[in-house]
Amino acid sequence: MKELRYLNKYFKKYWVKLLLGVLITIIARIFSLVMPSYVRKSFEVVEGFIANTIAKPEAKDLLLEYILIILGTTLLSGIFTFLMRQTIINVSRYIEYDLKNEVFNHYQFLNLNFYKKNRTGDLMNRISEDVGQVRMYAGPAVMYGLNALTLFGCLIPWMFITAPTLALYTIAPFPILSFLIYKISKIIHVRSTKVQEFLSTLSTFTQESFSGISIIKAYGLEPKINAEVQALAIEGKDKSMDLAKVNAWFFPLMILLIGISNIFVIYIGGKQYINGEIESIGTIAEFILYVNMLTWPVAIVGWLTSIVQRAEASQERINEFLKQQPTIKNEVEKETPIKGNIEFKNVSFTYEDTNITALKNISFTIKEGETVAILGKTGSGKSSILDLIARLYDTTSGKILIDHTWIKELNLNSLRKGIGVVPQDAFLFSDTIKNNIKFGKEDATDEEIVQIAKMAVVHDNIMEFSKKYDTVLGERGITLSGGQKQRVSIARALIKNPEIYLFDDCLSAVDTETEEEILSNLKKISKNKTTVIVSHRVSSAKNADKIIVLDDGRIIQQGKHDVLMNEDGYYKQLYYDQLSEKES
Numbered sequence: 001m002k003e004l005r006y007l008n009k010y011f012k013k014y015w016v017k018l019l020l021g022v023l024i025t026i027i028a029r030i031f032s033l034v035m036p037s038y039v040r041k042s043f044e045v046v047e048g049f050i051a052n053t054i055a056k057p058e059a060k061d062l063l064l065e066y067i068l069i070i071l072g073t074t075l076l077s078g079i080f081t082f083l084m085r086q087t088i089i090n091v092s093r094y095i096e097y098d099l100k101n102e103v104f105n106h107y108q109f110l111n112l113n114f115y116k117k118n119r120t121g122d123l124m125n126r127i128s129e130d131v132g133q134v135r136m137y138a139g140p141a142v143m144y145g146l147n148a149l150t151l152f153g154c155l156i157p158w159m160f161i162t163a164p165t166l167a168l169y170t171i172a173p174f175p176i177l178s179f180l181i182y183k184i185s186k187i188i189h190v191r192s193t194k195v196q197e198f199l200s201t202l203s204t205f206t207q208e209s210f211s212g213i214s215i216i217k218a219y220g221l222e223p224k225i226n227a228e229v230q231a232l233a234i235e236g237k238d239k240s241m242d243l244a245k246v247n248a249w250f251f252p253l254m255i256l257l258i259g260i261s262n263i264f265v266i267y268i269g270g271k272q273y274i275n276g277e278i279e280s281i282g283t284i285a286e287f288i289l290y291v292n293m294l295t296w297p298v299a300i301v302g303w304l305t306s307i308v309q310r311a312e313a314s315q316e317r318i319n320e321f322l323k324q325q326p327t328i329k330n331e332v333e334k335e336t337p338i339k340g341n342i343e344f345k346n347v348s349f350t351y352e353d354t355n356i357t358a359l360k361n362i363s364f365t366i367k368e369g370e371t372v373a374i375l376g377k378t379g380s381g382k383s384s385i386l387d388l389i390a391r392l393y394d395t396t397s398g399k400i401l402i403d404h405t406w407i408k409e410l411n412l413n414s415l416r417k418g419i420g421v422v423p424q425d426a427f428l429f430s431d432t433i434k435n436n437i438k439f440g441k442e443d444a445t446d447e448e449i450v451q452i453a454k455m456a457v458v459h460d461n462i463m464e465f466s467k468k469y470d471t472v473l474g475e476r477g478i479t480l481s482g483g484q485k486q487r488v489s490i491a492r493a494l495i496k497n498p499e500i501y502l503f504d505d506c507l508s509a510v511d512t513e514t515e516e517e518i519l520s521n522l523k524k525i526s527k528n529k530t531t532v533i534v535s536h537r538v539s540s541a542k543n544a545d546k547i548i549v550l551d552d553g554r555i556i557q558q559g560k561h562d563v564l565m566n567e568d569g570y571y572k573q574l575y576y577d578q579l580s581e582k583e584s
């Protein structure tokens with residue numbers, strides 16, 4: 001229960017509703033207890049009538065009165081049971097809602113490393129499956145637990161007062177029932193976890209095969225994939241059958257134990273009645289009703305134990321993530337708007353997960369308003385520089401200064417607000433083109449969006465779609481070409497109108513003509529703004545105020561196009577290679 005203590009803050013938050021729920025549960029159970037004793041009394045009236053101690057009209061009146069009492073109390077018990085669910089189960093839904101939001105918000109603040117270390121499926125599972133298990137504890141477990149406690153607390157003493165020996169025989173099989181249900185619930189849990197795990201493997205596999213359907217078709221891999229799905233399906237069927245087998249034991253076992261208890265009541269009760277140890281045959285009827293009333297709560301004790309254990313395990317998994325603190329977090333309260341001066345001072349950077357040192361003792365300065373191009377072979381550390389500027393990671397050693405202030409001493413929101421990133425993989429959301437562009441500026445007008453799309457040279461493409469800017473992208477809509485995606489992603493950054501633009505090889509999928517047009521538009525729009533362009537093409541770099549050439553995490557060349565063209569080195573070589581490529 002140590003991990004589940006985390007939920008106490010939510011129980012405190014909803015304590016009024018919970019207390020109301022507890023009171024309602026107790027009232028509902030007390031009303032339900034009235035019925036069996038009135039059934040006994042009804043039997044006694046019939047017995048009295050048969051023995052001629054009660055006259056027919058009086059017997060009729062009494063029976064009618066008892067029936068009305070039974071009906072009334074059962075109705076009241078039903079109404080309060082409804083209210084019990086409305087309060088306690090509702091509280092559990094509120095807790096589920098709060099906890100899901102808390103976990104999701106927490107995820108958002110964690111570093112990129114967290115997302116690399118943990119699989120997306122796992123993150124999703126903890127927020128849905130695990131929170132769902134915890135809700136079972138906060139709602140049904142509390143409700144059924146209370147229910148059972150109230151019933152045991154009221155019924156068992158009453159049964160012992162009415163007929164002690166009969167009570168003892170009646171409840172004797174109950175602990176066995178509880179224990180067996182507990183054992184079965186545990187086996188069910190183990191097997192259903194296996195089924196769940198398997199289902200997530202299966203859905204990952206099928207999802208990947210749908211996403212990669214074009215590759216599968218192009219390589220003629222359909223039979224192989226079908227065979228793999230077949231094998232997975234058989235495995236899944238076997239696991240589900242295992243679960244079904246143990247599930248099938250649950251209700252028969254309950255019915256068996258109810259039957260045994262009923263036999264005890266009838267046999268022992270009958271013997272006692274014959275021996276005159278109990279006064280009325282109605283007591284036997286009353287106890288049969290008690291057996292039926294107690295069976296579910298008794299079974300539930302076993303079930304509850306396993307629910308609590310599962311919730312504890314789930315909360316432990318949730319807490320494991322909630323305990324993780326972002327290493328990159330905002331520690332500066334006041335806003336610190338940025339202007340765009342960037343300085344790297346002996347920066348080295350190693351990725352924690354792979355231990356790859358992407359940058360080795362890098363130093364350079366970019367003045368406010370300058371355009372700097374970063375070139376270099378793949379894996380030389382270009383994107384890592386951009387990630388460090390946006391503070392998606394912190395340097396391993398050395399310092400980054402923005403406007404002469406250490407990046408860690410800036411307000412993180414102000415920094416990110418001042419930066420417009422166009423990443424290498426132009427990720428667009430499954431939403432309309434308009435909303436994807438508006439992501440950069442929520443209150444952008446339609447005119448602004450069109451103007452920016454023109455700047456990113458994607459307006460004409462968008463106008464060709466039947467729904468124009470309202471065209472939905474992604475899984476629910478159309479797939480843009482690589483170049484179109486890149487340009488929508490550029491529009492998204494431009495509309496933000498930040499102080500620093502970071503373009504990560506974002507023109508790789510457009511032809512050189514469009515590239516020229518976009519670059520000249522960028523020049524106009526990003527005048528006086530700091531612009532860092534990562535590229536593999538000299539054409540994107542040649543007009544920059546400074547070109548930085550990286551190799552294996554180190555700067556090997558630095559300067560303007562003319563300067564670098566006068567040096568023998570990577571840049572000059574690349575220039576001539578790309579020139580001859582263009583000519584041929």
Ligand SMILES: Nc1ncnc2c1ncn2[C@@H]1O[C@H](COP(=O)(O)OP(=O)(O)OP(=O)(O)O)[C@@H](O)[C@H]1O
Pocket residue numbers: 351353354356357358376377378379380381382383384385424505
């Ligand atoms: N998120 C990451 N986690 C771990 N290692 C990484 C990560 N990103 C990059 N690396 C490694 O760091 C090195 C530099 O990568 P980086 O992406 O900065 O290179 P790049 O010059 O931008 O390459 P490209 O031109 O192919 O985009 C590479 O060896 C890469 O494998």
